[in-house]
Structures are given as structure tokens and as C-alpha cells.
Amino acid sequence: xxxxxxxxxxxxxxxxxxxRATVDLLERLGVAVDFPLAQSCCGQPQFNTGYRxxxxxxxxxxxxxxxxxxxxxxPSGSCAAMVRENHPRVAARGGDAALERVATEVxxxxxxxxxxxxxxxxxxxxxxxxxxxxxxxxxxHGMRTLGLxxxxxxxxxxxxxLELVELPAADQCCGFGxxxxxxxxxxxxxxxxxxxxxxxxxxxxxVCAVDNSCLMHIGGTLSRRGSTVRAVHLAExxxxxxxxxxxxxxxxxxxxxx
Amino acid sequence: xxxxxxxxxxxxxxxxxxxxxxxRLRGNLSHATGTIRAKRAQAVAELSDWDxxxxxxxAVKDRTLRHLDHYLExxxxxxxxxxxxxxxxxxxxxxxxxVTDLVRATGExxxxxxxxxxxxxxxxxxxxxxxxxxxxxxxxxxxxxxxxDDLPSHILVPAIHRNRGEIRDIFREExxxxxxxxxxxxxxDPAELAEAARLHLREKFLRAKVGVSGANFxxxxxxxxxxxxxxxxxxxxxTLPETLISVVGIEKVVxxxxxxxxxxxxxxxxxxxxxxxxxxxxxxxxxxxxxADGPRxxxxxxxxxxxxxxxxxxxxxxxxxxxxxxxxLNVCPVYERAGGHAYGSAYPGPIGAILTPQLRGTASxxxxxxxxxxxxxxxxxxxxxxxxxxxxxxxxxxxxVVEGGEVTVRGQRTTIRPARGHAAERAAMRAxxxxxxxxxxxxxxxxxxxxxxxxxxxRLPGPGRAWTATRDLPTVPAESFRDWWRRTxxxxxxxxxxxxxx
Ligand code: SF4
Numbered sequence: 068x069x070x071x072x073x074x075x076x077x078x079x080x081x082x083x084x085x086x087r088a089t090v091d092l093l094e095r096l097g098v099a100v101d102f103p104l105a106q107s108c109c110g111q112p113q114f115n116t117g118y119r120x121x122x123x124x125x126x127x128x129x130x131x132x133x134x135x136x137x138x139x140x141x142p143s144g145s146c147a148a149m150v151r152e153n154h155p156r157v158a159a160r161g162g163d164a165a166l167e168r169v170a171t172e173v174x175x176x177x178x179x180x181x182x183x184x185x186x187x188x189x190x191x192x193x194x195x196x197x198x199x200x201x202x203x204x205x206x207x208h209g210m211r212t213l214g215l216x217x218x219x220x221x222x223x224x225x226x227x228x229l230e231l232v233e234l235p236a237a238d239q240c241c242g243f244g245x246x247x248x249x250x251x252x253x254x255x256x257x258x259x260x261x262x263x264x265x266x267x268x269x270x271x272x273x274v275c276a277v278d279n280s281c282l283m284h285i286g287g288t289l290s291r292r293g294s295t296v297r298a299v300h301l302a303e304x305x306x307x308x309x310x311x312x313x314x315x316x317x318x319x320x321x322x323x324x325x
Numbered sequence: 326x327x328x329x330x331x332x333x334x335x336x337x338x339x340x341x342x343x344x345x346x347x348x349r350l351r352g353n354l355s356h357a358t359g360t361i362r363a364k365r366a367q368a369v370a371e372l373s374d375w376d377x378x379x380x381x382x383x384a385v386k387d388r389t390l391r392h393l394d395h396y397l398e399x400x401x402x403x404x405x406x407x408x409x410x411x412x413x414x415x416x417x418x419x420x421x422x423x424v425t426d427l428v429r430a431t432g433e434x435x436x437x438x439x440x441x442x443x444x445x446x447x448x449x450x451x452x453x454x455x456x457x458x459x460x461x462x463x464x465x466x467x468x469x470x471x472x473x474d475d476l477p478s479h480i481l482v483p484a485i486h487r488n489r490g491e492i493r494d495i496f497r498e499e500x501x502x503x504x505x506x507x508x509x510x511x512x513x514d515p516a517e518l519a520e521a522a523r524l525h526l527r528e529k530f531l532r533a534k535v536g537v538s539g540a541n542f543x544x545x546x547x548x549x550x551x552x553x554x555x556x557x558x559x560x561x562x563x564t565l566p567e568t569l570i571s572v573v574g575i576e577k578v579v580x581x582x583x584x585x586x587x588x589x590x591x592x593x594x595x596x597x598x599x600x601x602x603x604x605x606x607x608x609x610x611x612x613x614x615x616x617a618d619g620p621r622x623x624x625x626x627x628x629x630x631x632x633x634x635x636x637x638x639x640x641x642x643x644x645x646x647x648x649x650x651x652x653x654l655n656v657c658p659v660y661e662r663a664g665g666h667a668y669g670s671a672y673p674g675p676i677g678a679i680l681t682p683q684l685r686g687t688a689s690x691x692x693x694x695x696x697x698x699x700x701x702x703x704x705x706x707x708x709x710x711x712x713x714x715x716x717x718x719x720x721x722x723x724x725x726v727v728e729g730g731e732v733t734v735r736g737q738r739t740t741i742r743p744a745r746g747h748a749a750e751r752a753a754m755r756a757x758x759x760x761x762x763x764x765x766x767x768x769x770x771x772x773x774x775x776x777x778x779x780x781x782x783x784r785l786p787g788p789g790r791a792w793t794a795t796r797d798l799p800t801v802p803a804e805s806f807r808d809w810w811r812r813t814x815x816x817x818x819x820x821x822x823x824x825x826x827x
Contacts, residue, residue, distance in 0.1 A: 074806050074807075076761060076767075078806060079771070079805055079806040079807050080771050080774070080801075080805055080806075081802065082799070082802075083805055083806035083809055084802070086806035086809075086810075087809060102807075102810045103822070104764060104810075104816065104822070104823050105764060105822025105823055106764070107760075107761040107762065107767055108757075110758075110761075113757070113758055114720065115701060115723070116723060116727065116750070116754065117696075117720065117722075117723030117724040117726055117727040117728060118724070118727060118728065118754045118758075119724045120728060121754050121758040122758075124758065125758060125761055128822070131822060132822055207700070207701070207702035207703055207704075208703070211702070211703040211704070211706070211707055212703060238704075240658045240700050240702035242658070242700060243700065244699070244700025245700075246697075246750075247697065247699065247700045247701070248796075249788055249789075250697050250791075251337070251338050251341060251697065251698065251700075252338075252342075252791035252792070252794065252795070253338070253342035253346075254342070254345060254659050254662050254663055255700065256794070256795040256796075257345045258658050258659075258662065259796065260795070283799055284796060286797075287796030287797040287798065288795060291797045
């Protein structure tokens with residue numbers, strides 16, 4: 068089984084701890100994971116803002132980088148959704164039938180991390196230890212486009228030491244939305260503030276999600292509000308073990324900039 | 326007095342930003358949408374075959390739209406055979422002219438109106454007023470909007486932005502100028518407010534000789550029009566006046582009664598969270614019996630106003646399936662905070678964001694901003710009873726805004742240019758694409774960012790300020806994932822595919 072990690076540009080550049088955690092976790096579960104260096108960005112920012120023509124070369128690059136693998140795993144719900152739902156569409160709209168065919172193939176072998184763990188590896192207990200109170204925010208693309216359902220929750224419920232608390236209005240969008248966060252900053256901020264308030268009210272120490280771009284918005288909002296709640300990617304929780312590897316902590320990338 | 330129009334409105338972000346600062350509006354909206362959202366979910370969960378119904382609704386609409394010319398002709402034949410007269414209106418101006426002339430021909434200067442989106446879309450009331458004809462809205466919420474010299478902000482509940490206290494004040498101050506004044510000592514008790522409206526409207530129903538309506542559905546096989554409502558005021562307008570003029574979008578046709586059955590299940594549950602709506606009025610042409618209810622004279626004005634142009638767009642055309650249930654508004658987090666007025670048309674919320682730029686084009690700043698009025702969270706698509714993939718259409722229309730391309734305008738294929746004001750963004754997107762297509766350059770950029778990470782500002786200038794005004798930036802890590810991998814896995818030199826884009 069040849070497994071490739073599609074780390075995503077946001078995680079690569081800003082949250083490498085999530086990438087390292089994903090590698091740690093998969094290797095601990097006996098999966099030899101490769102990182103094709105030719106990968107970059109799935110083109111989601113371009114595509115979702117309307118720049119389909121700018122997206123096409125990135126689809127081509129992505130497909131080339133990953134076409135030889137049996138499985139592609141990514142720690143991002145929205146990037147998995149972009150690859151699965153939109154890469155074939157971009158190719159089709161560009162009139163490139165060959166690209167559409169390969170893109171559809173790669174798409175069918177692409178998994179968001181919790182899907183890969185639960186559906187492909189068939190594990191819900193990954194042997195993790197994370198002695199904290201955590202609330203879970205289901206991100207929109209993970210929940211609606213991918214239909215992750217309770218996979219992330221099942222994984223979290225099996226983490227030793229972890230107490231999972233319910234997030235009120237969990238299904239409400241956090242307000243990130245890519246360039247939406249800047250183009251409609253006022254509405255995005257209002258949505259973010261409501262999400263942050265709901266998170267704070269749970270009393271959890273950390274909010275967990277499957278997407279670093281949403282976590283960047285949620286974490287940035289929490290930290291600006293002076294909140295002590297940390298935003299943590301699912302991979303980082305699942306990679307943490309009793310002998311003390313909490314990779315995110317070494318990283319410091321989520322600490323407040325103030 | 327229906328002086329308010331949507332012309333000259335600011336682009337969505339500005340209007341929405343000011344709405345988010347209006348605490349009362351946000352309170353009214355989140356209360357109202359939150360309630361209906363929960364009820365809808367319950368009403369839908371009751372049906373075990375909801376997904377099949379939804380798929381059937383979408384399929385019937387798609388088939389009908391594919392053969393729209395055929396079904397419209399069948400409809401015209403059937404309506405004519407039943408004693409009605411069919412008029413075809415290519416755009417709003419033509420529809421308004423037809424209706425105005427028809428009312429004038431009756432010699433009347435007043436009409437009573439059934440709540441209708443099509444007549445809001447073409448701003449019929451203003452056109453009638455210019456011709457000296459006064460149109461009275463009879464739907465309770467439309468009445469509130471009309472008396473308040475306001476604009477509707479929701480498809481189903483046009484006065485959703487008003488609370489009870491505001492409604493009481495409007496009734497007290499304005500009813501007298503339009504007819505029977507509000508009862509003395511009117512409070513904000515819902516029953517009292519409804520009674521005040523009932524008394525005020527009753528005299529209009531009894532006096533009116535002409536009714537104006539839209540329709541939720543038109544059944545092609547028999548020429549029957551259908552109006553679905555909760556209050557019964559619509560039925561008064563449909564049965565009492567001698568002349569009835571209905572203005573209906575051409576996409577509202579369904580082939581048969583059997584098809585209608587699907588939508589009469591989908592619509593009430595999605596719209597008001599009811600198993601069945603209280604009043605469903607159906608009429609076929611005219612009646613000539615002295616004792617029967619219903620109009621003696623019936624005119625059907627079939628409205629295009631951009632619909633056939635939208636139909637020519639293979640992605641955008643799914644918007645024409647819409648049955649105006651407003652479920653997408655009620656679940657939309659952006660609508661909940663921006664309010665309906667920010668969308669600048671009769672169609673607010675997610676459906677407005679995909680319909681208005683197709684009906685009106687993307688030339689104005691407001692219309693070009695509508696496809697961006699969404700975080701693409703997909704809640705609208707999830708609840709839409711006819712499965713319109715609203716996020717897909719939004720992104721499709723964004724492409725039209727920033728890249729231009731082929732569109733159909735009044736039946737002619739035309740190539741439109743990208744909208745203005747996107748030059749900086751386009752350059753940034755191109756630059757980002759170039760970097761992402763050259764991983765070596767990306768790596769160099771990441772390393773530079775890491776080396777200078779202590780120097781990065783906490784608040785960004787320019788467009789970045791929109792981010793840092795309410796959110797902290799992540800700190801750049803000392804080492805990117807890519808570099809960590811290269812270091813720990815001993816990757817040297819250039820790996821396959823790492824060079825420039827091919
Ligand atoms: S788009 Fe769908 S959900 Fe929205 S009003 Fe139309 S039918 Fe209802």
C-alpha cells in the first residue's frame with residue numbers, strides 16, 4: 068500500500084506541527100507514508116474566489132504528484148473536498164478530458180485523515196493520550212461535502228484522558244470561508260465571535276477540528292479575545308501519547324502573537 | 326408611497342457591515358431564523374422519504390426546464406381554453422406596462438395584492454403608482470412593509486426584520502393614512518396586531534374590483550394556477566374581485582397534477598415547517614356562474630425577465646428550480662447577520678446571491694458582490710428542497726465576475742469582460758498560483774518568512790487589515806513541514822516535479 072501525505076499549503080507553511088503529527092500517527096499505526104515534494108496547493112483559494120483558470124495548473128500539478136499512490140491522506144476537510152468535488156470539475160470546465168479522468172481517479176483515492184483512519188485502516192482507537200477537556204467543531208466541508216459524520220468524534224472518544232464536551236450550535240459555520248474572511252470581514256468576524264463565545268462557554272481547554280484554515284480563524288479570534296482556549300488540530304491530539312509527544316507544543320505556532 | 330427601491334445600494338459588504346452593527350436587527354433575525362430553522366428540521370425529519378421527494382422535485386423541475394417551451398405552450402392553450410388570456414412579458418418594463426394597461430382598462434384605480442415575489446421583482450407597485458393606481462398589499466408582513474415605507478427582507482416573512490413593538494408603532498402611525506386606522510390603545514400583542522390588520526384589510530377586500538397575484542405553481546395540463554399561503558388573505562383576493570391578473574415567472578410551470586403533488590409536500594415543510602399549509606387556492610381560467618367564487622376575467626402575465634438567459638447557463642440554470650420556500654435564508658449564517666436588505670433585490674439570502682446576478686447581470690458593483698456573500702458553508706444546499714447546489718453556482722458566478730466569459734443576454738451569446746476592481750486580487754492570485762506551481766520558489770519563500778519571523782507585524786496594512794482587525798495572525802514557524810521532511814528524511818537536491826510548472 069503506497070500512501071502519500073498531502074499536507075496542504077496552509078499546514079506546510081504555517082502549521083507544520085500538524086503535518087509532523089500526521090506522519091507520527093500514521094507511522095505509529097504501521098503505515099509507511101511518503102511526502103511527494105512536487106505537491107503544493109490544491110487551488111482552493113483560487114477556485115473559490117472565481118479564478119478557475121488559475122486553478123487548472125494546480126490541479127494538473129496535484130494530479131501528477133499523487134497519481135501513482137494507492138491512497139492520499141490529508142489533514143484538511145476542505146482540501147479533501149476541493150480535490151474530491153472540484154478537481155474533476157475544473158478539468159472538465161477546461162475541456163481537458165484526460166486530466167478529468169486522472170483527477171477523478173486521484174479524487175476517489177483521496178481521504179481526509181479521520182476517513183482514512185476509520186474507513187481504510189479500520190481503527191477508532193489510535194492509542195492516543197491527551198489529558199484535556201476538548202470540544203469539537205465540525206467544519207463545514209468536512210461535515211457537509213465529505214460527510215465525515217461521527218468519525219472524528221469516535222476517534223476523540225477513544226483518546227485516553229480526553230474529556231469531550233458538547234459544543235452548542237456546533238453545525239454553524241465559523242465564518243472563515245477563505246477570501247470571504249477578508250471580503251466580508253464584518254460578517255465573518257460576527258460569525259467568528261459567536262463561534263468563539265460558544266466555545267468559551269463549554270469550559271473546554273481546547274477546541275478541535277479537522278481543518279487548519281478554520282482553526283487559524285477560530286484560534287486567531289479566540290486569542291484576540293484574550294481567551295485561553297487553544298485551537299488544536301485533530302491529528303495533534305491523535306498523535307499525542309503517554310510518553311509525552313505533544314508536537315504542537317514544541318511548535319508554538321498557535322500561541323498568541325500578543 | 327412605495328417609494329423605496331433597490332437602486333443605488335452599496336455593495337453587499339458595506340451594507341452587511343452596517344447591519345452587523347445593528348443590535349436590534351440582529352436580535353430580531355437570529356430569533357426568527359433560529360426558531361423556524363429548528364421547526365423545519367423537525368418537519369422534514371418526520372418524512373422517511375424526504376431524500377427521494379427532494380430528488381423527485383429536482384428531477385421534475387429539470388425536465389420541465391429542459392422542455393420549457395413545450396410546457397409553456399401547453400399552459401397557454403389550457404388557460405385560454407378555460408377563458409383566461411395569456412400575455413408574454415420579456416422583461417420587467419413590459420410586464421408592468423401590460424398590468425398597468427389591464428388595470429386601466431377596468432377603469433379602477435385600486436387593486437388588492439396577493440403576496441408575490443414576481444411583482445416585487447419587477448417593482449409593480451411603483452409602476453402602478455406612477456399610473457395613478459394604488460396597490461394594497463394584503464399579506465400581513467407585506468402590509469407591515471408597505472405601511473412602514475420599507476423594503477421586504479425575507480421571501481416568506483418580508484417584515485422579519487421588525488419586532489412586535491415596531492409593528493405596533495407602524496400600525497398606529499400609518500394605518501390611518503391608508504384606510505381604516507388602528508384601533509385605539511393597540512398593544513404589541515400578536516392577536517391584537519392580527520385583528521388590527523384584519524379590520525384594516527377587510528374594507529379593501531370588499532371594495533376591490535381587481536386582484537393582482539403571483540403563483541407558486543402553474544399546472545400545464547389543465548392551465549391551473551396554485552397559490553399556497555397561511556393567512557387566507559390571498560384567497561380573498563383570488564376569489565372576491567371580478568378581475569384577476571397574475572404575474573408569474575415562466576419557471577413556475579409544472580407539467581401535471583401528479584408532479585404538483587411532490588411540491589405540495591416539499592414546500593410547506595421547507596417553508597413554514599408545516600405538514601400542510603392552511604390555504605391552497607387553485608383556479609383554472611374564469612368562472613361565469615353568478616354564484617361561484619372566482620374571477621370573471623383572468624389574465625396571466627408570463628414573465629421572463631432574464632430567466633431564459635439563466636436557462637442557457639448549464640451550471641446556473643439550477644437556480645430556476647427554486648420554489649421560493651426560504652429555507653436557505655433561514656439556515657444561512659450570512660443572511661442571519663447581514664439581513665435581507667443588504668442583498669439589494671427582492672430575493673435575499675443564498676437564493677438571491679445566485680439568482681439576482683443571473684437575472685440582472687453582474688455589471689453593477691452590488692450585483693458583482695453578491696456571489697461573494699457566502700462563506701460557502703453549504704447549509705443552504707443541505708436544506709434546499711429541490712437540491713440546488715448553491716455553493717457551486719456561487720463559485721461559478723464568481724468566475725463570471727473575475728474572469729468574465731460567455732453569457733447570454735436577452736437571448737444573445739455575448740462575451741463579458743471581468744468586473745472592475747479586481748486587479749490587485751487577480752495579481753495576487755496569479756502570483757500565488759505561480760509560487761504554488763514552483764515548489765522551489767515556495768520553499769524559498771517559506772524559508773525567508775521563517776528567518777524573518779520575529780519581524781512580522783501583528784497588524785497588517787491594506788486588505789490584510791480586514792483580517793487582523795478581529796483576529797491574531799499565526800506566527801510563522803521556524804521550519805516549514807517541507808523543510809522538516811527534507812531534513813529528517815535526508816532529501817537532497819531537487820526532487821521529482823519540484824521545479825517549475827510544466
Ligand atoms: S433555493 Fe432552495 S431553499 Fe432557497 S428558497 Fe429556493 S427552493 Fe427554497
